[in-house]
Amino acid sequence: MSESTSTVSAAATAPKKGGGRRKLSLPVILLIIAGGLLLFSLVRVISGANDLTSVGQVAGALQLAVPIGLAGLGGLWSERAGVVNIGLEGMMILGTFFGAWAGYQWGPWTGVLLGIVGGALGGLLHAIITVTFNVNHIVSGVAITILATGLTRYLANFTFAEAEGGSSKQSPRIDAIDRITIPGLSDGLADLQAKHWFFVSDLAGVLGGLVTGLSLLTVVALLLIPATWWILWRTAFGLRLRSCGENPIAAESLGVNVYKYKYIAVTVSGALAGLGGAFLAIVSTGIYQEGQTGGRGYIGLAAMIFGNWMPGGMALGAGLFGFTDSLKLRGGAENVHAMLLLLAILLVAMAVWQLYKKKYVNAAIAAVVSAGLFVWYVGTDKLPSQFVDAAPYVTTLLVLALSAQRLRMPKADGMPYKKGQGK
Structure with a gap:
């Protein structure tokens, strides 16, 4: 490695301050998943x-998690280069429209490609506004979401309203992408899950959900996670891109074209969000519907x-949100009611840790809230439907509130930058 590349590496991997969290290695992630599965098994038995960890529940959670994960992956690309992309929602909307528009006419894979292009155009617009013209990143992202919402609503009147089986608010039916089910293994895991044994059946349910009715586009989306890690953390290109999000002035002084890398990162970010939108339209529902992203970009x-x-x-976060979202689709109030017990147990563990x-103050608060959840769980048989519908968003708020204290974003994330400003 050359001296300049080593310096860029130092800029991109500056030491953490303020007790930033350690990076999640594969063994740590596997331990977290195993621990979570044990906890879910305990809650299921009690x-x-x-249905909490059934094959259908896990398969549904995976399908709901993929669009969220693709949007999150897009945000990661953008913010690692120093550009906040709150316009992911708008880029997903563009992906749903263009994916459906091309999909019902020329086939689902063409729809996937056009959905990616639609999202990438949204990302490119965000890059022009924020990188070239230095507009506030939040303002630009909100504007792009508003623009995408209005544009797709306008275009739907001319494209879907006149098509057979469509209307101004939804597209005609799109042909499905092939799904994979591993015969023998899928049936065996489903039978093992149906026995409801502690942990073993839960593990079978999770594995069964990963090999039953798996869309080919889901496989592509899952492969993009390790691909992103390899590109951004194991290549010179990724090192330079991340240096733009950590210290763009130092990166520029070493010959890195900061504008180019920011443009690439934000355009890729939009493309990934557009792919998530196309997934919603083509795989999740089979049609475009106005407002179907439902805040998944956020x-x-x-x-x-x-x-x-x-x-x-x-990926863990997307899986959590996808699982929470799927609870209301299978078993609804019963499954969400069981989650009260899960939250209560987690808060007990948090109180002990504090x-x-x-x-002591944090421990007391966690213990009081945990006791309240236990009382709520014991005193009720099911939850109001309004709470069930709000569960994914409540989970989002809780996760952010609990995890935000030990985060470390890229140092130059969201900061304005002009070429040559370090001279």
């Missing part, structure tokens, strides 16, 4: 909500923050 941004701007952590850290 509550009797046997939830994807929350998943990225929860994951500490790392692909593995982001006591160990000698933070």
Whole structure:
């Protein structure tokens, strides 16, 4: 490695201050997943909500998590280069429209490509506004979301309203992308899950959900997570891109074209969000519907923050939000009611940890809230439908509130930058 590349590496991997969280390695992620599965198994046995980790529940959670994860992955690309992309929601909207528009006419894979292009155009516009003209990143992102909402609503009147089976608010039906089910293994795991054994059946349910009715586009989306990690953390290109988000002045002094890397990162960010939107239209529902993104771009941004701007952590966050969202679709109030017990147990663990850290006020608050949740769980059989519908968004707020204290964003994330300003 050359001296200049070593210096860029130092700029991109500056030491953490303020007790930033450690990066999540693969063994740590696997331990977190195993621990979470044990906890879910315990809650399932106590509550009797046997659908909590069923094959159908896990498969549904994965399908709901993919668009969120793609949006979060897009946010990671952008913010690692120093550009806040709150316009992910708008870029997803563009992906849903263009994906459906091309998909019902020329096939689902063409729809996927056009959805990516639509999102990438939104990302390119965001890059022009923020990188070239130095407009505030938040203002630009909000404006792009508003623009995308209005533009797709306008275009739908001319494209879908006249098409057979469509209307001004939805597209005609789009042909489905092929799905994969591994025969034998899928049935065996489903039978094992149906026995409701502690942990073993829960593990079978999770694995069964990963090999049953898996869309080919889901496989592509899952592969993009390790691909992003490899590109951004194991290549010279990724090193230079991340240096633009840590210290663009130092990167420029070493010959890095900061504008170019920011443009690439934000355009890729939009393309990934557009892919998430195309997934919603083509795989999740099979049609375009006005407003179908439902804030998933913002939830994807929350998943990225929860994951500490790392692909593995982001994937965990997307999985959590997708699972919470799927609870209301299968079993609804019963499954969400069981989650009260899960939250209560987690808060007990948090109270013990805070006591160990000698933070007595935090421990007391966690213990009081945990007791309240236990009382709520014991005193009710099901939850109001309004709470069930709000569960994904409540989870988003709770996760951000609990994880935000030990995060470390890229140092120059959201900061204005002009070429040559370090001279």
